[in-house]
Amino acid sequence: METTIAVEIETLDRAYEMDANWVERVLDLIAAQDQVGLITILNDQHPADVADLIEQINPSQRSALMELWGMEMDGEVFAEMDEALSADLIEELPSDVVGEVMRDLETDDVVDLVEELDESQKERVLETLDVADQVAVRSSLSYPEETAGRLMARELVMAPTHWNVGQTIDSLRADHDLPDEFYDVIVVDPMSKPIGKVPLYALLTANRSTPMMDIVDQEFRTIPVMQSQEDVAYAFNQYNMMSAPVVDAENRLVGVITMDDAMEVLGEEAEEDIKLLGGVGDESLTDTIFETTRQRFPWLGVNLITSIIASIVIAQFSSTIEAIVALAVLMPIVASMGGNAGTQTLTVAVRALATKDLTPSNAWRVIRREVLVGLFNGVLFAFIIGAIGLIWYGSAMLGIVLGLAMVINLLVAGLAGILVPLTLDRFGIDPALGSSALVTTVTDVVGFLAFLGFASAMLL
Amino acid sequence: METTIAVEIETLDRAYEMDANWVERVLDLIAAQDQVGLITILNDQHPADVADLIEQINPSQRSALMELWGMEMDGEVFAEMDEALSADLIEELPSDVVGEVMRDLETDDVVDLVEELDESQKERVLETLDVADQVAVRSSLSYPEETAGRLMARELVMAPTHWNVGQTIDSLRADHDLPDEFYDVIVVDPMSKPIGKVPLYALLTANRSTPMMDIVDQEFRTIPVMQSQEDVAYAFNQYNMMSAPVVDAENRLVGVITMDDAMEVLGEEAEEDIKLLGGVGDESLTDTIFETTRQRFPWLGVNLITSIIASIVIAQFSSTIEAIVALAVLMPIVASMGGNAGTQTLTVAVRALATKDLTPSNAWRVIRREVLVGLFNGVLFAFIIGAIGLIWYGSAMLGIVLGLAMVINLLVAGLAGILVPLTLDRFGIDPALGSSALVTTVTDVVGFLAFLGFASAMLL
Numbered sequence: 001m002e003t004t005i006a007v008e009i010e011t012l013d014r015a016y017e018m019d020a021n022w023v024e025r026v027l028d029l030i031a032a033q034d035q036v037g038l039i040t041i042l043n044d045q046h047p048a049d050v051a052d053l054i055e056q057i058n059p060s061q062r063s064a065l066m067e068l069w070g071m072e073m074d075g076e077v078f079a080e081m082d083e084a085l086s087a088d089l090i091e092e093l094p095s096d097v098v099g100e101v102m103r104d105l106e107t108d109d110v111v112d113l114v115e116e117l118d119e120s121q122k123e124r125v126l127e128t129l130d131v132a133d134q135v136a137v138r139s140s141l142s143y144p145e146e147t148a149g150r151l152m153a154r155e156l157v158m159a160p161t162h163w164n165v166g167q168t169i170d171s172l173r174a175d176h177d178l179p180d181e182f183y184d185v186i187v188v189d190p191m192s193k194p195i196g197k198v199p200l201y202a203l204l205t206a207n208r209s210t211p212m213m214d215i216v217d218q219e220f221r222t223i224p225v226m227q228s229q230e231d232v233a234y235a236f237n238q239y240n241m242m243s244a245p246v247v248d249a250e251n252r253l254v255g256v257i258t259m260d261d262a263m264e265v266l267g268e269e270a271e272e273d274i275k276l277l278g279g280v281g282d283e284s285l286t287d288t289i290f291e292t293t294r295q296r297f298p299w300l301g302v303n304l305i306t307s308i309i310a311s312i313v314i315a316q317f318s319s320t321i322e323a324i325v326a327l328a329v330l331m332p333i334v335a336s337m338g339g340n341a342g343t344q345t346l347t348v349a350v351r352a353l354a355t356k357d358l359t360p361s362n363a364w365r366v367i368r369r370e371v372l373v374g375l376f377n378g379v380l381f382a383f384i385i386g387a388i389g390l391i392w393y394g395s396a397m398l399g400i401v402l403g404l405a406m407v408i409n410l411l412v413a414g415l416a417g418i419l420v421p422l423t424l425d426r427f428g429i430d431p432a433l434g435s436s437a438l439v440t441t442v443t444d445v446v447g448f449l450a451f452l453g454f455a456s457a458m459l460l
Numbered sequence: 461m462e463t464t465i466a467v468e469i470e471t472l473d474r475a476y477e478m479d480a481n482w483v484e485r486v487l488d489l490i491a492a493q494d495q496v497g498l499i500t501i502l503n504d505q506h507p508a509d510v511a512d513l514i515e516q517i518n519p520s521q522r523s524a525l526m527e528l529w530g531m532e533m534d535g536e537v538f539a540e541m542d543e544a545l546s547a548d549l550i551e552e553l554p555s556d557v558v559g560e561v562m563r564d565l566e567t568d569d570v571v572d573l574v575e576e577l578d579e580s581q582k583e584r585v586l587e588t589l590d591v592a593d594q595v596a597v598r599s600s601l602s603y604p605e606e607t608a609g610r611l612m613a614r615e616l617v618m619a620p621t622h623w624n625v626g627q628t629i630d631s632l633r634a635d636h637d638l639p640d641e642f643y644d645v646i647v648v649d650p651m652s653k654p655i656g657k658v659p660l661y662a663l664l665t666a667n668r669s670t671p672m673m674d675i676v677d678q679e680f681r682t683i684p685v686m687q688s689q690e691d692v693a694y695a696f697n698q699y700n701m702m703s704a705p706v707v708d709a710e711n712r713l714v715g716v717i718t719m720d721d722a723m724e725v726l727g728e729e730a731e732e733d734i735k736l737l738g739g740v741g742d743e744s745l746t747d748t749i750f751e752t753t754r755q756r757f758p759w760l761g762v763n764l765i766t767s768i769i770a771s772i773v774i775a776q777f778s779s780t781i782e783a784i785v786a787l788a789v790l791m792p793i794v795a796s797m798g799g800n801a802g803t804q805t806l807t808v809a810v811r812a813l814a815t816k817d818l819t820p821s822n823a824w825r826v827i828r829r830e831v832l833v834g835l836f837n838g839v840l841f842a843f844i845i846g847a848i849g850l851i852w853y854g855s856a857m858l859g860i861v862l863g864l865a866m867v868i869n870l871l872v873a874g875l876a877g878i879l880v881p882l883t884l885d886r887f888g889i890d891p892a893l894g895s896s897a898l899v900t901t902v903t904d905v906v907g908f909l910a911f912l913g914f915a916s917a918m919l920l
Contacts, residue, residue, distance in 0.1 A: 015684075015691045016698065016816060023821045048698045056822045172665050182661050183643060183702070200660035201642050205632050224475075231475045237727065238476065238508045240720045242643070242702070260700045263723050267697065270730035271811060277738065278807025279800055285812050285822070289829050293836040296804050300797060300837055304844065307796040315789045321781070328788035329775045332795070332904070336767040337760060340739055344756050347738025348745070351731060356476060357745050361483045362516045369749050376753040377760055384764065444792070 018052055026053060030064045038065070039072045047076035054089075055082055055286050063092070071097060075104030078113055085286045087116035090125065099128030106180060107136040108153040108261065115145065140255075148232050149225040151265065152246040152255030155179035158188050159212055161195055166208030168198075183242045183258065187212050192252040194245045196220050222247045225254055229265045234356065236262035273350055276432035279303070302437045310335070310444035317452035320460060326393045327455050330402060334451045337381060338409035338443030345370045345417025346439050350432045353425050367418050374414025378407035401458055405451035409443060416442040478512055486513060490524045498525070499532045507536035514549075515542055515746050523552070531557060535564030538573055545746045547576035550585065559588030566640065567596040568613040568721065575605065600715075608692050609685040611725065612706040612715030615639035618648050619672055621655055626668030628658075643702045643718065647672050652712040654705040656680045682707045685714055689725045694816065696722035733810055736892035739763070762897045770795070770904035777912035780920060786853045787915050790862060794911045797841060798869035798903030805830045805877025806899050810892045813885050827878050834874025838867035861918055865911035869903060876902040 022041075029038040042050050054062055054077070066073075066089060078086045078101055090098060090113065102110055102125065110129070114122050114137065126134055136154040143149025157178060159168045168185055172178065184197045196216030206215050221239060223232055223246045235241065236259055246255040275281065279299040283292055314321075314331070321328050349366075352358035358366055382403035390399035416439045421431035482501075489498040502510050514522055514537070526533075526549060538546045538561055550558060550573065562570055562585065570589070574582050574597065586594055596614040603609025617638060619628045628645055632638065644657045656676030666675050681699060683692055683706045695701065696719055706715040735741065739759040743752055774781075774791070781788050809826075812818035818826055842863035850859035876899045881891035 015687060016694050018816065018819045018821060020819070020821045046699055048700075052817065055817060056819065058825065169664060173667065175665075178661070178665060181659065181702075199641065200664060201638070204629060204660060204664065205635075205638060207633065227475060234476055237723060239506055240508075242641075242719070259702070259719055259723070263697060263719070263726065266723065266727060267730065270727065270734070274730070274734050274737065274811055275807060277734065278803050280804045280807055283808065285808070285817050285826060289832045289836070292829065292833045293840075296801070296833065297837055297840065299804065300800055300841060303797060303800040304793070304841065307793040308848070310796075311789050311793055314792070318785045318789065321788050322785045325778045325782045325788075328781045328785075328791075329771050329778065331788075332774070332792060333764070333767040333771055335792070336770075336904075337763060340760055340763040341756070343738050344740045344759065347735060347740055348743065351734055352745050356478065357512065357515060359478050359480070359516065361478060361480050362745070365518065366745060369752065372749045373752045373756065376749070377757055380753075380757065381760060381764065388768070444796075 018049070018056065023053060023056065026065070027057065027061060030061060030068060033068060035068050035070075038068050042069065043072075043074070047074055048080040050074070050077045051080035051082075055085060055284075059288075062089070066093065071100050073097060073101050075101040075109075079105055079109040082284045082286055083112065083116050084284065086113055087121075090117065091121050095124060095128060098125055102128050102133075106153050106155060107133055107140065108151065110137050111140045111150055115141065115150065143225060146229045147225065148223045148227045148229065148246050148257060149255075151229050151232060151261050152223075152225070152257045153179065153261075154255050155182075156245070156253070156256040157182050157185050158253065159185050159198070161187055161189055161213055163187075163212050164208065165203055165206045165210045165212065165215070168203060168212060169208070181258070182256075184217070184256075185212075186245050186253060186256070187216055188253055194220075194222055194247060194251075194253045197243075197245065199242070222251070223257060224249075230269055232257060233262045233265040233269060237266055269354065272430075273354060273432045276430065276434075277347065277350060277436055279436060299437075302434070306437050306441040306444065309441060310448055313445050313448045314452065317448075317456060320452055320456045324455065324459055326395075326398065327452060330389060330398075331448055331451050333385065334402065334405045334409055335444045335447035337385075337406060338413045338447045339440045340413075341374060341377065341410045342413035342417040342439040342443045343436065345374070345414050346421060346435055349418050349421040350435065353421060353431050358422075363422060367415075367422075370414040370418040371411060372414075374411045374417075375407070378410030381410065382406045395459075397459055398455075401451065401454040404454050405447065408450045409447040412446045413439070413443045478509070478516065483513060483516065486525070487517065487521060490521060490528060493528065495528050495530075498528050502529065503532075503534070507534055508540040510534070510537045511540035511542075515545060515744075522549070526553065531560050533557060533561050535561040535569075539565060539569040542744050542746055543572065543576050544744065546573055547581075550577065551581055555584060555588060558585055562588055562593075566613050566615060567593055567600065568611065570597050571600045571610055575601065575610065603685060606689045607685065608683045608687045608689065608706050608717060609715075611689050611692060611721050612683075612685070612717045613639065613721075614715050615642075616705070616713070616716040617642050617645050618713070619645050619658070621647055621649055621673055623647075623672050624668065625663055625666045625670045625672065625675070628663060628672060629668070641718070642716075644677070644716075645672075646705050646713060646716070647676055648713055654680075654682055654707060654711075654713045657703075657705065659702070682711070683717060684709075690729055692717060693722045693725035693729060697726055729814065732890075733814060733892045736890065736894075737807065737810060737896055739896060759897075762894070766897050766901040766904065769901060770908055773905050773908045774912065777908075777916060780912055780916045784915065784919055786855075786858065787912060790849060790858075791908055791911050793845065794862065794865045794869055795904045795907035797845075797866060798873045798907040799900045800873075801834060801837065801870045802873035802877040802899040802903045803896065805834070805874050806881060806895055809878050809881040810895065813881060813891050818882075823882060827875075827882075830874040830878040831871060832874075834870045834872070834877075835867070838870030841870065842866045855919075857919055858915075861911065861914040864914050865907065868910045869907040872906045873899070873903045 114125050140150055184199050186194050187196045188194050197220045198212055198215050202215045221244055223244050225246050225248050243256055243258045245253050246257055248254050281295050283295050385406050386399035386403035389402040390396055420435045420438050424435060425431045574585050600610055644659050646657055647655045649655050657680045658672055658675055662675045681704055683704050685706050685708050703716055703718045705713050706717055708714050741755050743755050845866050846859035846863035849862040850856055880895045880898050885891045
């Protein structure tokens with residue numbers, strides 16, 4: 001009995017993890033050049049899972065799969081793939097296959113795919129589309145990257161203000177050019193200005209004779225077409241929206257954004273913060289070793305500069321260290337604790353800025369909080385590290401020097417950890433970008449300076 | 461003209477940021493004890509924005525606001541609030557106000573609120589609910605925390621397999637106990653097993669005589685009630701689901717999860733990873749200074765231990781450092797570069813595990829990649845740091861020692877950065893938990909050991 005439960009929990013735990021046997025079977029079919037078998041096994045799976053498989057296998061397996069799959073390729077798979085990889089793959093596909101792939105997609109997904117391509121490739125892909133889609137995609141591409149205009153779908157469902165529920169439903173039944181999925185009917189005035197949104201559940205539960213204006217959603221918000229995708233995602237998350245109409249500068253309806261697009265952006269933005277804080281750029285597991293090495297090099301370069309600055313501080317105290325070698329042994333502790341405390345504050349601040357919980361209204365209170373938390377933990381660890389210094393080297397004065405340096409460094413860590421991201425944000429720079437390096441430079445310099453400075457003054 | 465554009469961009473940039481004037485006005489109304497004014501200004505805003513306001517103001521302002529708001533309080537505001545804060549506030553509210561607050565909420569939101577409360581408070585809140593809701597909430601609470609059972613709503617819309625579109629729409633129009641919002645009708649067999657899902661847009665665009673079974677969604681997935689909320693969020697994101705039926709062990713329909721719940725979990729999980737990697741627990745800006753100090757202390761304590769381990773390594777080379785004090789100046793560079801490179805790999809690995817892009821199928825290839833990236837950047841920085849060592853201290857041998865230690869430490873950093881999270885994950889531990897401390901311990905120890913070890917062998 002207990003074994004069964006354990007197995008069940010294990011199965012639940014590994015839910016949705018890619019099945020290694022499935023990957024093996026796909027690779028076997030590719031090796032055997034079994035086109036029918038491959039198409040069957042791939043069509044059987046959700047496009048998102050096929051996309052994951054393609055990301056997981058190595059580049060030569062990938063090319064072989066693409067070639068064998070050929071005209072049967074499912075466009076949705078490209079929409080689900082890592083964007084850099086899908087751009088690479090599309091460049092290598094013959095134009096007739098590209099046309100086939102694009103036919104499966106809504107215009108917003110086509111925009112996602114082509115915006116990663118260079119100009120000549122972009123033209124080649126656009127020419128495979130029919131004229132109406134080409135116009136829609138080109139017009140989306142005319143908006144800046146990472147704005148609502150790039151994110152929105154052109155396919156939408158509208159009703160004029162004077163219709164009732166019955167008229168709207170009849171027109172939906174008659175219309176054969178509807179989007180694949182939709183959740184609201186947007187009510188527009190004769191100037192194409194959105195007046196409100198009627199969710200489908202409201203449409204379905206109302207009587208046919210009810211005027212549309214009677215069931216229009218009260219919490220209706222429009223998204224300006226030039227709004228940053230970050231703010232779009234924030235609005236969807238904050239106001240639990242399932243879809244929102246996008247309007248131009250004259251407030252005319254130009255498209256619609258649905259929650260799945262917003263969810264993707266929200267994921268990307270959190271991902272970006274994690275990566276920037278971890279000192280990596282926009283890399284993915286499908287990048288080559290060479291690309292990855294090159295991408296990480298500049299981040300390590302910045303770290304080299306900050307650690308050399310710290311070393312220059314240490315060098316000023318060479319004679320002190322020569323006299324008391326224990327200082328060299330203990331000094332990394334003070335610097336490391338400061339770096340850690342600074343990173344703690346920085347992490348909280350970067351996320352609070354992203355979720356707009358940290359604003360000018362409470363900035364001063366948060367700064368005060370971080371400084372006091374730094375001070376309190378500084379005092380606590382001053383006693384601990386002081387005692388360790390005393391016991392290890394038998395010198396009370398060394399313990400006091402360690403403790404004093406610890407208090408100062410954790411206090412400064414709290415201050416730097418909150419002021420650096422706030423300042424970057426104020427100047428319109430992503431607060432996660434480079435703030436780790438800046439904060440640890442401060443805590444390294446202050447840590448070494450305080451510890452070795454007090455030591456020179458009090459121990460020599 | 462240019463000024464107008466600049467102002468417009470600025471406005472877009474700060475979209476959705478809390479308006480400081482609005483906060484001021486609310487605080488003025490509280491100070492003036494103007495109940496009518498306060499209720500008007502709060503009802504005017506989205507509950508999510510009111511929740512943000514309550515998070516931002518200080519505790520005494522918060523109590524004053526709650527008291528003045530009283531029976532007019534909007535339950536949705538509590539559903540949008542930071543969970544620890546909403547629990548604190550509910551504990552202080554009189555029971556009649558709690559009852560009023562709960563009446564506004566769907567059962568899944570009530571579950572979210574009460575699960576944070578202690579037993580006696582939980583009972584007090586549950587008793588304010590009507591019997592049907594009480595049963596639903598108690599039954600949700602019987603599932604473990606962070607499972608689909610806790611996340612799902614009990615309110616759902618079903619249709620038997622033999623109905624057609626017209627029958628379903630008529631029954632929806634007649635039913636006055638529908639959920640506030642819904643996106644699909646779940647088709648169930650006589651045993652309550654879900655057979656499929658009909659999205660509302662399919663229901664609306666089909667003819668009344670179409671059998672429901674003809675338009676059932678092909679990509680229909682059920683969520684086991686015991687599935688972890690992390691996996692639920694992953695499934696929604698991976699398969700672009702708007703809602704999904706939840707089933708018990710006998711595959712009977714017990715509830716429904718909608719995308720807004722999944723989006724919230726996805727956000728929480730990314731948030732958790734960022735915070736764990738940054739060495740902070742589940743803290744928020746509304747925590748007091750004392751709580752924050754206490755929460756961060758253990759993380760700093762772990763860091764103290766790891767930095768003492770590094771110091772013990774340095775202490776073994778005291779006589780070497782005494783002989784060549786330049787070593788003390790330069791040794792933090794090697795350790796810091798290793799820590800940084802290790803964090804880079806760790807960050808990528810933790811995210812790839814969370815998104816299930818890193819699996820047993822590609823683990824070996826990723827390990828090889830990380831080791832090679834570490835090696836290549838190690839060699840590049842070995843030349844740079846070697847040259848710096850040579851120029852700074854005029855010793856070619858010191859440059860060689862620095863370079864060798866750098867190659868070894870960046871190689872080890874890549875290896876530790878990938879193996880630590882993979883191992884934690886294999887043992888069912890969150891790979892973000894404590895992995896930063898483990899990786900930097902390794903890179904500190906190896907960095908100091910390699911640099912001081914080579915120095916002892918080659919420079920003395």
